[in-house]
Amino acid sequence: MHRLLQNLKISVHxxxxxxxxxxxxxxxxxVENSIILIEQLGFExxxxxxxxxxxxxxxxxxxxxxxxxxxxxxxxxSWYWGWMEYRLVFSTAALNDPQQKLQRAxxxxxxxxxxxxxxxxxNEVVLSKIIISEYSKSYLTKEVDAENKEGYxxxxxxxxTRLREIIHDVNxxxxxxxxLASTVLEGTLHQHFLKExxxxxxxxxxxxxxxxxxxxxxxxxxxxx
Amino acid sequence: MHRLLQNLKISVHxxxxxxxxxxxxxxxxxVENSIILIEQLGFExxxxxxxxxxxxxxxxxxxxxxxxxxxxxxxxxSWYWGWMEYRLVFSTAALNDPQQKLQRAxxxxxxxxxxxxxxxxxNEVVLSKIIISEYSKSYLTKEVDAENKEGYxxxxxxxxTRLREIIHDVNxxxxxxxxLASTVLEGTLHQHFLKExxxxxxxxxxxxxxxxxxxxxxxxxxxxx
DNA sequence: TTATTATTGATAGTAATACTATTACTTTTG
DNA sequence: CAAAAGTAATAGTATTACTATCAATAATAA
Numbered sequence: 153m154h155r156l157l158q159n160l161k162i163s164v165h166x167x168x169x170x171x172x173x174x175x176x177x178x179x180x181x182x183v184e185n186s187i188i189l190i191e192q193l194g195f196e197x198x199x200x201x202x203x204x205x206x207x208x209x210x211x212x213x214x215x216x217x218x219x220x221x222x223x224x225x226x227x228x229x230s231w232y233w234g235w236m237e238y239r240l241v242f243s244t245a246a247l248n249d250p251q252q253k254l255q256r257a258x259x260x261x262x263x264x265x266x267x268x269x270x271x272x273x274x275n276e277v278v279l280s281k282i283i284i285s286e287y288s289k290s291y292l293t294k295e296v297d298a299e300n301k302e303g304y305x306x307x308x309x310x311x312x313t314r315l316r317e318i319i320h321d322v323n324x325x326x327x328x329x330x331x332l333a334s335t336v337l338e339g340t341l342h343q344h345f346l347k348e349x350x351x352x353x354x355x356x357x358x359x360x361x362x363x364x365x366x367x368x369x370x371x372x373x374x375x376x377x
Numbered sequence: 378m379h380r381l382l383q384n385l386k387i388s389v390h391x392x393x394x395x396x397x398x399x400x401x402x403x404x405x406x407x408v409e410n411s412i413i414l415i416e417q418l419g420f421e422x423x424x425x426x427x428x429x430x431x432x433x434x435x436x437x438x439x440x441x442x443x444x445x446x447x448x449x450x451x452x453x454x455s456w457y458w459g460w461m462e463y464r465l466v467f468s469t470a471a472l473n474d475p476q477q478k479l480q481r482a483x484x485x486x487x488x489x490x491x492x493x494x495x496x497x498x499x500n501e502v503v504l505s506k507i508i509i510s511e512y513s514k515s516y517l518t519k520e521v522d523a524e525n526k527e528g529y530x531x532x533x534x535x536x537x538t539r540l541r542e543i544i545h546d547v548n549x550x551x552x553x554x555x556x557l558a559s560t561v562l563e564g565t566l567h568q569h570f571l572k573e574x575x576x577x578x579x580x581x582x583x584x585x586x587x588x589x590x591x592x593x594x595x596x597x598x599x600x601x602x
Numbered sequence: 603t604t605a606t607t608a609t610t611g612a613t614a615g616t617a618a619t620a621c622t623a624t625t626a627c628t629t630t631t632g
Numbered sequence: 633c634a635a636a637a638g639t640a641a642t643a644g645t646a647t648t649a650c651t652a653t654c655a656a657t658a659a660t661a662a
Contacts, residue, residue, distance in 0.1 A: 440621075
């Protein structure tokens with residue numbers, strides 16, 4: 153996996169940035185540290201001014217890369233889902249049995265990110281934490297429809313679609329493959345959040361993982377075995 | 378249902394308001410119109426100043442009822458889930474068969490709110506729209522743990538717990554009743570959002586409802602029939 | 603090598619937000 | 633009728649979310 157991704161650049165929608173942060177050292181530092189700072193402060197408290205101070209750069213310099221913090225969040229989340237898509241594709245590509253494929257897909261998609269793949273300046277462990285607590289904020293806005301039209305959510309939708317296909321291949325007569333796929337992806341983030349903050353309303357924790365829960369759920373839902 | 382709820386006051390955690398909005402005309406107007414304005418502007422664009430102008434009152438007067446707009450959102454969402462809890466309890470109370478009870482519960486909890494019950498100044502149709510697009514913002518903050526400790530999310534957790542119990546009674550050997558309950562509640566909001574804004578990644582729409590989807594999902598997951 | 607251009611940093615400035623404080627006016631209630 | 637409570641109006645503060653300008657520096661092209 154490490155090797156495979158070494159030379160890979162996750163491509164994010166061009167309009168999400170003013171200047172490609174991958175094109176300069178400052179750009180990379182902005183992205184790298186925005187992840188750290190958003191995780192620390194939470195998205196609401198995070199500002200470009202604070203990020204500037206954090207990386208020893210200027211607020212106005214950051215604005216040359218990203219229009220505003222909302223676009224930055226869209227950039228980070230797109231990157232994450234693009235990365236997730238690669239993980240999904242690579243780890244299921246070699247498998248021919250639909251059920252095996254589904255099992256592998258569910259593992260990839262529901263597991264916590266435990267270690268940084270080190271193939272870029274982006275720390276995926278920290279990024280995944282941001283995704284859990286901030287992703288919904290990227291689309292729960294009054295501008296969703298316009299931004300969706302622009303294609304800002306394409307990568308995520310493609311990931312859901314891939315999972316839907318895998319589900320479909322296992323049981324073509326199942327009538328809700330898209331909803332199930334979106335439930336798994338969104339539900340995973342939710343269960344991860346619950347096990348950190350609302351333990352009483354989830355069974356996930358030290359012994360049971362979201363992977364266990366969703367594997368069982370999808371299997372039964374699809375009448376497998 | 379109308380009759381039953383006529384004399385009912387949904388009780389919301391006291392610390393969520395500075396002064397009980399139910400205690401005065403202005404308070405009720407604040408709550409009533411905040412729902413309308415948040416739905417119109419989205420939570421980010423909504424301010425107490427705008428609300429003041431909207432209701433022909435003063436910004437500072439609103440601050441006498443709610444500390445800030447976050448607390449107001451917590452108030453509104455608590456009210457909603459409290460109301461949902463009553464709907465759930467009342468509509469399942471008479472049922473003795475666990476499966477019937479579950480079916481009824483799923484209907485209550487996953488259906489779109491189509492008409493205002495008119496038992497208060499609160500318009501539940503509009504409120505439910507807010508819940509779909511703003512609820513997560515009430516807990517996806519850095520203050521969750523502190524606010525959870527304060528008890529601000531008790532009503533919601535109690536609702537999840539009730540649903541978990543109903544699930545458990547149908548199939549006591551199912552190992553993830555809490556996660557399933559939270560998935561249904563959160564997933565319902567998500568599917569409703571998707572059918573409005575991201576139709577390609579859901580099967581819910583004009584013909585298929587979230588109720589259909591979740592009924593099937595829960596049934597299969599619990600190995601019913 | 604010099605001139606040009608791009609990149610970044612520093613500073614200043616604006617409108618809006620999220621409040622707090624004070625004062626005055628108007629109801630309600632005792 | 634007086635006191636108390638509730639509300640409105642105004643002003644003021646710190647912060648946010650930017651935009652604009654200009655200087656300093658680094659990269660590159662002639």
